[in-house]
Amino acid sequence: MAVSSAAVQPRPSIPSRILSLLADSRNALGFGFMLPAAALLLVFLTYPLGLGIWLGFTDARIGRPGIFIGIENYQYLSDDAVFWLSVFNTLLYTISASILKFALGLWLALILNQNLPIKSFFRAIILLPFVVPTVLSAIAFWWIYDSQFSILSWALMEMGLIDNRINFLGDPENARASVIAANVWRGIPFVAITLLAGLQTIPQSLYEAATLDGASRSQLFRFVTLPLLTPIIAITMTFSVLFTFTDFQLIYVLTRGGPVNATHLMATLSFQRGISGGQLGEGAAIAVAMIPFLLAAILFSYFGLQRRKWQQGGGD
Amino acid sequence: MAEIKRAEIKSAAIKKTKRPELDEGGMGYLQSLPRRVVTVYLPLLVFVIVLLFPFYWMTITAIKPNHEMTDYANFNPFWVVHPTFEHIRYLLFDTSYPGWLLNTIIISTAATFLSLLAAVFAAYAIERLRFSGARHVGLTIFLAYLVPPSILFIPLSVMVFNLGLYDTPFALILTYPTFLIPFCTWLLMGYFRSIPFELEECALIDGASRWQILTKIVLPLSVPGLISAGIFAFTLSWNEFIYALTFIQSSENKTVPVGVLTELVRSDVYEWGALMAGALIGSLPVVVLYSFFVEHYVSSMTGAVKE
Structure with missing residues (x-):
């Protein structure tokens, strides 16, 4: 009895000794390992974030550090029709582009989830719009939307659908529709491929079981696909909404906010006022005004994640 | 019957x-x-x-x-x-295009390596060292990924100017990691999680130090993850626009996206042929890279969303 306990005792003590040895250095080691990333992020992410909020309360210009002027920038912006127009444009742009991206992306994901012959090839080429630099593909769209030589106008006129060339980027309504279309074009692949990854995790047996129970095609989608896909839809759409809301490149290339500010987003207005116009304080205030919307999107993502737990029976 | x-x-x-x-x-x-x-x-x-x-x-x-x-x-x-x-x-002989290509390659490569290096250590520390508060740090890293460049470029331009980095490649090499590190760390955390603990425990018992475990066991096993993160980070830096537009002034220091847009568009008569050639050649490197590593690319894209 005594022998066996003596033989057994050292065994748990070896890992525990290693653990205790590690525990001493664990925090120190962790600190050392975190240092490069933490330093870079603190200096170039956290500090600028704070600096941006501070700049929003100053009248800084390029080449002149500003002084604290309280909420004057925000007061000015709240009376500024262009600012409110840019807020409206941003919301319109984000909401309509996100809905279209989601609907078309989900559709494309469902198509790709069918048993296609050269699926990986299709998946690879469909991602191309996402891989190619946005500015460079936006330049291609600029040429497609050209007021004189637009290939779309030409094709529609050849088909006899329209009589006159479409003024894609010169007319406020058309310009809004055009930039949304270009954004949707770029965003569909991301949504489709991430949702496809989600679709592939749904077991086929669930569909078979539902079919045996007499579910129709739409019921299969409604009661099997959609609930199981909800968590990944929440995350994908949060990312999509976030990047659409803060979009800059596409607008800067296609319209620079014109015509008559009809396509100015908050990000482009912030650039125009802050960098081109030199009013750093005002530009920073516009950028800070985007933060509440972003927080709302992040909270949405958080609750999207929460949902996952009860959906998978708490086994997450 | x-x-x-x-x-x-x-x-x-x-x-x-x-x-x-x-x-x-x-x-x-x-x-x-x-x-x-x-x-x-x-x-x-x-x-x-x-x-x-x-x-x-x-x-x-x-x-x-x-x-x-x-x-x-x-x-x-x-x-x-x-x-x-x-x-x-x-485009290749009468403009500064080759210089922009070279700049973009240098900046993207440097930013990617810097970010990967920092991300490997950070991800290993969060996922395996499990120091106190590691979970919270992990969550903070994820939140950092959600901070968009559009709200950072104005304060960053002030900083870049004060640090004397304005109009140098370092302005971009040091600022790109702000969106690359969170992404790479998040991705690598998921990857390290899939490596069994037992391997590390064996090495610990054999007397390996944490450094040896990282370089001799964890990193060789996570090469696919490193490739995924690297490819994705490289294309993200290649595509970056707003920082490059704001922090770079002189023509010879520009990156491809900025150079094509600001230097090739000169008058009201657009040289569409040259513009399209610029867009095409500027896209080719990332497309070629992507075509070689499609699976890695897709896994990093979906991996970042799934976790």
Whole structure:
């Protein structure tokens, strides 16, 4: 009895000794390992974030550090029709582009989830719009939307659908529709491929079981696909909404906010006022005004994640 | 009689489920071919055409001579009769384009390596050292990924200017990690999590230090993850626009996206051929890289969302 306990005792003590040895250095080691990333992020992410909020309360210009002027920038912006127009444009742009991206992306994901012959090839080429630099593909769209030589106008006129060339980027309504279309074009692949990854995790047996129970095609989608896909839809759409809301490149290339500010987003207005116009304080205030919307999107993502737990029976 | 029939059905059903191609497609075999054409192949064709058309248009414009480019009456715009390399020659020899390409390559590579290095240590510390508060740090890293460049570029431009980095490649090499590190760390955390603890415990018992475990066990096992993160980070830096536009002033220091947009567009008469050639050549490196590592790219894209 005594022998066996003596033989057994050292065994748990070896890992525990290693653990205790590690525990001493664990925090120190962790600190050392975190240092490069933490330093870079603190200096170039956290500090600028704070600096941006501070700049929003100053009248800084390029080449002149500003002084604290309280909420004057925000007061000015709240009376500024262009600012409110840019807020409206941003919301319109984000909401309509996100809905279209989601609907078309989900559709494309469902198509790709069918048993296609050269699926990986299709998946690879469909991602191309996402891989190619946005500015460079936006330049291609600029040429497609050209007021004189637009290939779309030409094709529609050849088909006899329209009589006159479409003024894609010169007319406020058309310009809004055009930039949304270009954004949707770029965003569909991301949504489709991430949702496809989600679709592939749904077991086929669930569909078979539902079919045996007499579910129709739409019921299969409604009661099997959609609930199981909800968590990944929440995350994908949060990312999509976030990047659409803060979009800059596409607008800067296609319209620079014109015509008559009809396509100015908050990000482009912030650039125009802050960098081109030199009013750093005002530009920073516009950028800070985007933060509440972003927080709302992040909270949405958080609750999207929460949902996952009860959906998978708490086994997450 | 009825029993025999039932047995026949049963054996047929077994045969059916055993055929692998039917199993893979789930219930796909229930769809008739015409139905599949209408619900799958036709929409897919439309999607592929719409998604690829801008690239086709870009390519065809880049090799079109100027007189064909705007003369839709005599030449079918969808095809090119006399292809020319004039625009590409102009771009490569009469503009600063090669310099922009070189800048972009240097900046993207440096930013990617810097970020990967920092991310490997951070991810290992969060996922495996499990120091106190590691979970919270992990969550903070994820939140950092959600901070968009659009709200940082103004304060960053002030900082870059004060640090004396304005108009140098270092302005971009040091700021790109702000969106690369969170992404790479998040991705690598997921990857390290999949490496069994037992391997590290064995090494610890054999007397390996944490450094040896990281370099000799964890890193060799996570090469696919490192490639995924690296490829994705490289394309993200290659595509970056707003920082490059704000922090770089002189023509010779610009990156491809900024250079093409700000230097090639000079007057009201756009040189569409050169612009399209610039867009095409600027896209090629990332597309070639992507085509070699499609699986890695897709896994990093979906991995970042799944976690």
